[in-house]
Amino acid sequence: MLVNRALFELCRLSDSLEGDDTFHQRRVCIISYELAREIGLDRGALSLLVRSALLHDIGLLTDSDKTETFRQIAYEEFSSLNRHAVLGGKVARFLNLHLDITNAINLHHTPHEENSSVLGNILFLADNVEIAYRSLTNPFAYDDLIGYLEQKKRIFDPSVFDALKRVAKRECFWFSLLEEHVDDSVRRIIDELPDDRADEKFETALIYLLSFMSDNVAPFYDRYTLFVKNIAVNMGYKLGLDSKLLHRASLLSHVGNLKIPYTLFSLPSLDEENYNIIKSHTFEGFGILNRMGFDREAELVLLHHENNLEEGYPCRVKPEGESAVLALATVVAAIMQDRPYRDAKSDDSIKKGLENFKELGIFDGELIDAVVDIDLNKVRETEDEYYNATKRLFT
Numbered sequence: 037m038l039v040n041r042a043l044f045e046l047c048r049l050s051d052s053l054e055g056d057d058t059f060h061q062r063r064v065c066i067i068s069y070e071l072a073r074e075i076g077l078d079r080g081a082l083s084l085l086v087r088s089a090l091l092h093d094i095g096l097l098t099d100s101d102k103t104e105t106f107r108q109i110a111y112e113e114f115s116s117l118n119r120h121a122v123l124g125g126k127v128a129r130f131l132n133l134h135l136d137i138t139n140a141i142n143l144h145h146t147p148h149e150e151n152s153s154v155l156g157n158i159l160f161l162a163d164n165v166e167i168a169y170r171s172l173t174n175p176f177a178y179d180d181l182i183g184y185l186e187q188k189k190r191i192f193d194p195s196v197f198d199a200l201k202r203v204a205k206r207e208c209f210w211f212s213l214l215e216e217h218v219d220d221s222v223r224r225i226i227d228e229l230p231d232d233r234a235d236e237k238f239e240t241a242l243i244y245l246l247s248f249m250s251d252n253v254a255p256f257y258d259r260y261t262l263f264v265k266n267i268a269v270n271m272g273y274k275l276g277l278d279s280k281l282l283h284r285a286s287l288l289s290h291v292g293n294l295k296i297p298y299t300l301f302s303l304p305s306l307d308e309e310n311y312n313i314i315k316s317h318t319f320e321g322f323g324i325l326n327r328m329g330f331d332r333e334a335e336l337v338l339l340h341h342e343n344n345l346e347e348g349y350p351c352r353v354k355p356e357g358e359s360a361v362l363a364l365a366t367v368v369a370a371i372m373q374d375r376p377y378r379d380a381k382s383d384d385s386i387k388k389g390l391e392n393f394k395e396l397g398i399f400d401g402e403l404i405d406a407v408v409d410i411d412l413n414k415v416r417e418t419e420d421e422y423y424n425a426t427k428r429l430f431t
């Protein structure tokens with residue numbers, strides 16, 4: 037896994053929660069990069085800046101009130117801008133990124149006078165440019181945009197503002213900000229910069245961050261992927277399978293839900309069209325994880341709604357090995373929880389249901405035997421320090 041690639045994908049995900057893409061952080065990344073090059077920052081600093089920009093609003097993903105979606109919370113949080121900046125800085129530290137990135141994110145809403153970070157000052161102006169850009173009815177009305185920012189120019193670092201005026205004369209800068217070009221433009225920037233292989237700490241933190249985000253798409257999903265992990269890892273040990281892979285894939289299993297409009301999760305029943313949208317969380321998750329560099333986990337996540345009868349979705353194939361374990365663990369974890377269309381099942385009725393699965397041949401008997409004697413209370417109660425640490429980031 038390469039760090040910048042993974043951060044780019046995380047950025048795309050947090051820019052486009054519930055399928056509604058703002059492009060904000062990716063545009064801030066492009067604008068920051070062009071400003072910094074114009075000022076003459078070296079490649080090391082450019083790399084830190086790009087990472088800061090891609091992550092700068094990640095702190096908007098708070099879980100201050102689980103009855104609301106991330107997006108709704110995001111708008112509310114704008115009333116206390118610095119809170120999300122500080123939270124974002126904490127997330128950067130959690131991901132084991134450079135301290136300059138934490139500082140830049142912390143200061144991305146702090147005017148020049150009080151802003152001691154070179155990267156923070158660039159981010160601050162780039163953020164303002166992007167927000168002003170989005171309010172333009174004509175995306176080529178650059179003069180209006182620069183004129184508007186001129187009025188509040190004293191809050192920006194003068195050298196960065198001068199760089200903006202020079203950059204703004206180039207057509208290619210504005211073309212790169214158009215929706216259809218944003219992703220290619222960020223990719224070009226990433227390809228130009230040195231990237232490094234993710235260390236274990238980064239990967240683990242990213243996995244828990246994604247797990248926590250996906251468990252917050254709706255209140256009844258609370259700790260869902262944690263339950264999946266507790267079940268799948270236990271089964272993996274018994275069956276002599278790769279428990280580390282199961283641990284990671286379980287926590288990542290529902291990252292695709294972040295792309296689904298949240299209102300669908302609360303419907304008491306689904307028509308075919310909406311059910312198909314819900315089903316796409318498998319494919320969305322596969323794509324996100326693949327692009328991040330979680331190749332093996334992506335394969336398992338793609339197949340987590342398949343079964344032996346080849347009547348699952350989205351590929352209608354029989355899952356094998358770790359894929360089959362994840363598929364069964366997600367079913368068991370789901371029926372342990374309430375959903376809008378049904379209540380949670382009692383532990384006894386879950387066990388009976390599993391025996392039924394065995395008789396009908398939905399999953400292999402060996403798999404059912406591995407899950408049927410798991411103490412489900414332990415699944416509910418087993419704490420995970422890393423998961424708790426992720427939760428504390430946002431509270």
Ligand SMILES: [Fe+2]
Binds near residue numbers: 145163
């Ligand atoms: Fe922000």
Ligand SMILES: [Fe+2]
Binds near residue numbers: 064092093
């Ligand atoms: Fe922002």
Ligand SMILES: [Fe+2]
Binds near residue numbers: 317340
């Ligand atoms: Fe699922």
